[in-house]
Amino acid sequence: MTTPPDRPVRVRPRVWIGFAVFLGYVVLVVLMQRLSGVPYTELGDTGGTLFRGAGISLIVGAILLAATTSWLGWWRPALFDRRRAEHRWPIVAPMLMAVLVLVNLAVTDWSAYDLGFFGASLALLLVGFTEELTTRGLLLTGLRAGLSEGWVWFLSTLAFGVMHYANVLGGQAFGPTSLQVLNAFLFGTTLYILRRVTGSLVWAMVLHALWDFSVFAIGKGHPAPLAGVVGIVGIVVGVLSLIAVRWVITGTDERISKNVAGERRGVSA
Template identity: 60%
Template sequence: MADSSLRVRPRVWIGFAIWLAYILIVFGVQSVSGVPYDEWGDSGANLFLGAGVSLIVATLLLAVTASVLGWWRPALFDDARSRHRWPIVAPILLAIVAVFTLTLTDWSAYDGAFFAASLVLLLVGFTEEMTARGLMVVALRSRLSEVWVWFLSSAAFGLMHFMNFFLGQDLVPTIQQVGSAFAIGTVFYILRRTTGTLIWAMILHALWAFSVFAVGHGTPNPLAQSVGLLQMVIGILAIVFVWFTFRSVRVGARGE
């Protein structure tokens, strides 16, 4: 990645500053809404005010930030990707589980307003990926090895979810959510490394977040309990598989 093609030279501290600003802005907007985290699913209005507005604001600000820095291309596309492509098995498995989860959803519990508000949640695929595995990755790669890029970006992604404790979620499930997010974040990192673009990770992230939220609305399907277990298994596999993604090959190079 040539720094001369960017408006602002990538620095590690810039990545963490963007990450912290994202957390503060999202937390601030969600706090002002007055809707506790555990009441988002009660109505379309609660969901839109509690989560949707903050995602819209974050989307706009991240787009402005990427434009001002001139980091759009390196945030979305890699010049070099993983030499080994087979670790993409982990993201594929997560996509399958997401589709399976959608089949377990009680769609009869959705009204028009709630469904519309749910669609806004798809923006989380852009906001969280652009923050943790987009702009932060660009910043981290300016100085650190790819191992540290994976670990720090995935840890930052996991810690994003600790804000839910301050929004009303209990401490134990919040800590579990942070750990789970680190593992699932590794799945998204693998998808970026194996495809050479963040776009597919954004799409999978949006699908996954939507499916997990959707299945919890209405009357729970007994099989929905298996989703958490499948997620844990895939997360563990991803942490094992990720070690095979650190060696790179130029995008467009032939062979493995």
């Protein structure tokens, strides 16, 4: 079977554009969170600190990312692969993460939530849209314009992990942040597998949003002892993803051709 041709876009994807969007999003979030005056370590204190420290930046980031994607004309390559991975069994890793989400939500101390805090925490669901569109969407699209799929996975996932070092600027210690970066790289690999197996970034957005929401929820109040086990199992799933990722990369032909821009309405890149 031949690979379907690329659809026309407004601006031809380039590696530097992908990285520019990524850096722009990180800078925006860091600046807005600093301007909020809420340290990263105090985000979960109240509904107000959560919304000011994280919710507002996610809302603004989501709007600007949507506008940027529309201007570039990259919605389709950012959200959909031309062909799904030939090997489907690696979907086991994302499915296990979905089970861990349910476990997190089951052992959460929901009595510690009030209506305001719960409402503010719902804004965290936007992280699935913003971080996925930034890294495994727009950055990935830019990388596919010039690199093989192995590098596309590695660099987009590395960027996803490294972006969490921004939490150091918010007051989190370097050691715990480095562990967070490592876990994010493992989780990012799981999300990349989910994109390749399903052929769509949408499911990765959903899993990412629910995972972050569940991890934040479990840290509120007094969760059950099982909560500690979830983190360990999550690392095991991440290692499984590192082993399995080669099977969704092998045989992949998602590189974007150089003639995808300017084919519609006379637009030039």
